Amino acid sequence: MIASCKNGISSLELHRAIGVTQKTAWFMLRRIRFAMQRGTFEMGGSGPVEVDETWIGGKARNMHAHRRAKTVQAPNKGKEMVLGLLDRETSRVSLKHVPDRSRATLQAEVRRHVRAGANVFSDEWAGYDGLEQDYMHMFVNHAEKYVEGQIHTNGIENFWALLKRSITGTYVSVEPFHLHRYLDEQAFRYNERKHVDGDAGRFENAIAGIVGKRLMYDQLIGGESAPTAVTV
Numbered sequence: 133m134i135a136s137c138k139n140g141i142s143s144l145e146l147h148r149a150i151g152v153t154q155k156t157a158w159f160m161l162r163r164i165r166f167a168m169q170r171g172t173f174e175m176g177g178s179g180p181v182e183v184d185e186t187w188i189g190g191k192a193r194n195m196h197a198h199r200r201a202k203t204v205q206a207p208n209k210g211k212e213m214v215l216g217l218l219d220r221e222t223s224r225v226s227l228k229h230v231p232d233r234s235r236a237t238l239q240a241e242v243r244r245h246v247r248a249g250a251n252v253f254s255d256e257w258a259g260y261d262g263l264e265q266d267y268m269h270m271f272v273n274h275a276e277k278y279v280e281g282q283i284h285t286n287g288i289e290n291f292w293a294l295l296k297r298s299i300t301g302t303y304v305s306v307e308p309f310h311l312h313r314y315l316d317e318q319a320f321r322y323n324e325r326k327h328v329d330g331d332a333g334r335f336e337n338a339i340a341g342i343v344g345k346r347l348m349y350d351q352l353i354g355g356e357s358a359p360t361a362v363t364v
Contacts, residue, residue: 133146133149134161135331139298140317142303162310162352163347168316168320168341170319170323179220179221179267180221180250182285182287183215183216183260184216184288184289185216188295188299189211212308213233214295214315224322225319225323228315229315235259235261239262242260246267252268253270253284295318298318320338
């Protein structure tokens with residue numbers, strides 16, 4: 133179900149569908165997302181690659197009154213930053229939950245995943261200034277236009293729409309500690325969306341991911357052995 137449903141499936145939906153408790157369904161889904169995690173994603177060829185970042189988090193008006201009262205009403209307060217890379221040749225996406233959108237943070241991730249000399253497309257954000265030293269870096273100023281020939285970030289922005297639809301529509305609220313697992317899930321479905329065997333193929337690939345992986349309940353609730361964030 134989780135491998136096939138574009139918007140994901142909540143623990144309450146799974147609880148009702150297969151007759152387990154909501155707590156058990158929550159644990160099951162976390163372990164399935166861990167199986168979907170594919171580790172560091174290496175971009176192939178010379179691009180072109182789209183790079184963009186986005187904020188993930190709920191809107192204050194949609195929060196419970198008790199939580200809204202604790203939230204300072206400032207731009208992006210309480211939200212988390214996610215960086216995305218989309219390889220146009222393979223149509224595969226790579227995601228990372230990052231601490232900020234500074235130049236040092238963003239460019240370190242680009243250089244870690246994208247081969248030198250590749251065509252890299254971004255928006256006008258100053259955090260990408262300097263990429264031209266190692267890449268064919270071109271950007272589009274969204275204050276003026278969104279597309280200039282092949283220079284655009286429409287592919288990764290379309291992916292952001294899918295990601296946010298699943299989080300706000302299905303999961304409603306995601307804690308930062310668990311965010312990387314939801315990124316694993318959405319990236320897996322997106323990267324496997326054209327599998328030649330369709331839903332069955334995606335299911336088999338997700339199941340194959342359980343080999344050699346183990347996730348304990350105390351890790352999920354913040355125990356001493358809790359894992360750190362993992363790059364998709």
